[in-house]
Amino acid sequence: MAKQYVVTPSQMKKAEAMCEQKGTSCAVLMRNVGSAIALHISRIVKPCRAAVLVGSGNNGGDGFAVAHNLRKRGFSPLIVLVGSAPKTDLAIDCFNEYKPDYEAVLSYHDQPETVLSELGSCGIIIDCVYGTGFHGELAPPVRRLFSYCNGSAALRFCADIASGCNATDGNADEYSFRADMTFALGAVKTGQLYVPCSEFSGDIVLLDIGISEACFSEYDAELNGDSLASHFVNRSRITHKGTFGRLLNVSGSENCIGAAWMSTNAALRTGSGLVTLASVSEVTTSVATSLHECIYLPLGSKTLTSDCADKLCKNAGTATAILFGCGVGNSDEAYRLLCALIDNTSCPIVIDADGINSLAPHINELKDNTGRLILTPHIKEFSRLSGLDTDYILRHKLSCAKDFAVKYGVHVLLKDAYSVYASPDGFTAVNMSGNAALAKGGSGDTLAGTIGGLLAQGIETGNAVRLGAYLFGLSAQYAARERSMSGILPSELPQLYPYILREFYGIA
Template identity: 35%
Template sequence: MINLQAKALTIAQMKEAEARSNELGVSYAQLMENAGSACTAKIKELFPKLSTSSVVILCGKGNNGGDGLVIARKLENSAADITCIFCCGEPGTELSQKVYQQAAAISSIQFLDAKKEPMLCHFCLNQADLIIDCIFGTGFHGEVQGSAQPMIGTANKADAVRIAVDIPSGMNGDDGSCSISVFRADHTLALGALKPAHLLEDTQSVCGKIHTLDIGMPSEALEDSSSVKLLKWENLPALLPKRDPNANKGDFGKLLILAGRSGMGGAAMMATLSALRCGCGLTTLAAASSVINACFPHLMEAVTLSLAETKDGAVSSESLTLLSEHLSSSTAAVIGCGLGHDEHTEKLVRSLVKETQTPLVIDADGINCLAGDINIVQTAKAPIILTPHPKEFSRICGKSVAEIEADREQAASQFAQQYSVHLVLKGHATVIALPDGTVYQNTTGNAGMAKGGSGDVLAGMIGSFLAQGIASEKAACLAVCLHGACGDRCAQRLSEYGILARDLIQEIPLLLRELEQNR
């Protein structure tokens, strides 16, 4: 299993981790102090003009408000002036009362009550340069009410940088549901670990840029409490094997790509080019003859295998024997990119799944060809990685897209365990589920990658790493996270609007070089 320290924790799991930390000697009070210190350091980094700035901290009556009071105390010597606004009354928990007493001993910090002094509170918010939100925690649900509501409303309209601690107030940490009056942050400081809501596409406009802060929780506490492991760029160097300087092309695998039909040659070409860029020793594109003729001038480094085609431009099932022969000498195969779905391709894909002993990556139309009887994957003689988007996954798992999207991790994990496959459920925060129940969630990538061809690039990348002898789990994780990082690099250079799938391929070798340097 890949060793990842970054975790995504649900509300219940976070409470469990805090309790476990307390048992291991890091008390709740120390965690609050650590959280305040970590937030203060990050705030100074994000907002370097503190010495000439007015800071307002919105505090709730619970321990979230206590975090804000610790931040106020630790920022005292750095900011021009600090105001703490109690949005729901004075601190009500033992911990928050204790840190309130410590902060109140500092004469330069101003304390206001939103219910008793609303006009003064609104004035301070409108004059603030930085607003820090510590009202509600991750377990919030429903609608913001009482005096907190107008405070959040004014904060959202203020000409200030807004930072939320752990989760924007008014958002539920598990499902991302938001109150109408949710705090809209420019930055969110996730304490200890990311929460599920941080990873949802719909919440990005509320959370802003998300930063995960170490608050000193023992690694055992996080390990025991987490169910989903996060893939980050910094995890990748350990997944990329070193290459033997005395090796030859035969040592880096042979990949067969069965892809493309008339009108879909681009999918075949992008899968092939991305596989080549990921270091496979020998890559062969097997496609309908018309596709090979169209792609050949652009694939100088690849071998091509021209297959008989139907009158509709699809690969004919008559090619099964030839494909089986080539698969037997391959170390991995990718099936499905732009392949099309008819009786011929369905017969081909099903036969290859049942007969081959070569590890397979099955994508797009390859998955559609299996949808009529997905149980066939359980008869496979070799490992299988399925790479569906939600609609394709819906066809093979029997759930609606809405049901899948409501809990992507659970849906993917159940399927992977039931059918003994590695499942890459594509989309925002792509999920990788393993047959043993392990679930990874990717943190790289952006909406600019939501364009035709991106999935073909990913399939080629996974196949290339798999062909080189990298285990299915690591091949999938490495490719998915690298693929997203390529998209992020393209967005910086080209904007999210301007990214094309071919641009991702150009970034692959540049980012692989960075991984080699950081290994």
């Protein structure tokens, strides 16, 4: 599968220009857009009356092509000219070519009340008004139109980006078109990852419109995708448990038994050959009653202390990966224990949750560990690590994660609705799998265990982190096929890993 990208509008223009040089014209791309969007809509919506809101530029041309292809699929398309008549040559050509397919063409400027009345009978509304070149504020009449659309019962779709949003920095007019689903054309736009634009985008679906991977000479980040599954460890008959690695999971405390259970369970479900849970006695005793496949290393009582460093480091000598921090408690003792593991081992170490919190005050003491440390903070934890304001991070996730990873020589997975991975060499990727089912306590523990289990099997560090994030998000989408996201528990999701790997990728 070809690589997929996150780009700014200027980077997208360069990719389109390169595509044209290679023989695919912008006119062909516009028609590809219409076909791809109509096909996707037809898969999730039965034919109905469809309002297509169009602007005067090429985004409006995309709308004319969408309406034409919807007609072919049984929909009745109503064209609403939000501004003036089409102005660009591409849009004019599309409008004239497909005009016979439209139920009607209405001008919002000339007939605002008629347009609002007609929208009330439409099952879907498609925004093809401003596109990626928009910045600033919407005009009052357009705000009124979008307010009406946003309050309607119709399903709302956007071509490329919600009108009123800035595709570069994510700023948005408060009355921007609010989509249930946005079709990112050829590449996801950088601004869609940031608030408030992300709040207007709904689900983002990347569509292939005929621009090849080779056309993207510049981009802000790669996207995680199906190709990551090729890095998963497949199974040969002539193997044993040691073949698939050993994870040492240092997690849990008297008040956080669940964090130890969830992270250990996730590591086992990824296929790690041997998983050892090192924790206080109360945790290991409790987890052992329901999780029988791992090894237990009891370390004192109540909370972990640096007194158990020697025993822990001795066990870590045979580990192929270490997970540290899920529910261990935020303390200087936890930090000293982490330092002991870093100083006395050479395998990859995933640092999560309380491990991150205990590390934060000492981050400038972090040594060069040849890129073997993986930090998995959520936004607030990253704020503690970096000293940056959470609002700033939310608006600059890509650069924040990248700069931190390069500065400290670590791998970072900055967890959010769209999580960002950054490596010590500056490579950046975005994970877009997942849904709101993951917005629950325990998700971070489960994800950390998933990554740890993959690392233990010998998967290269960057690929293991990206694959773990992608697989975990995909499991939430898989679970939501038949159940409400409200009731899906993070602890249930690793049970789905074997089914997903078999169904989607044929991995044994």
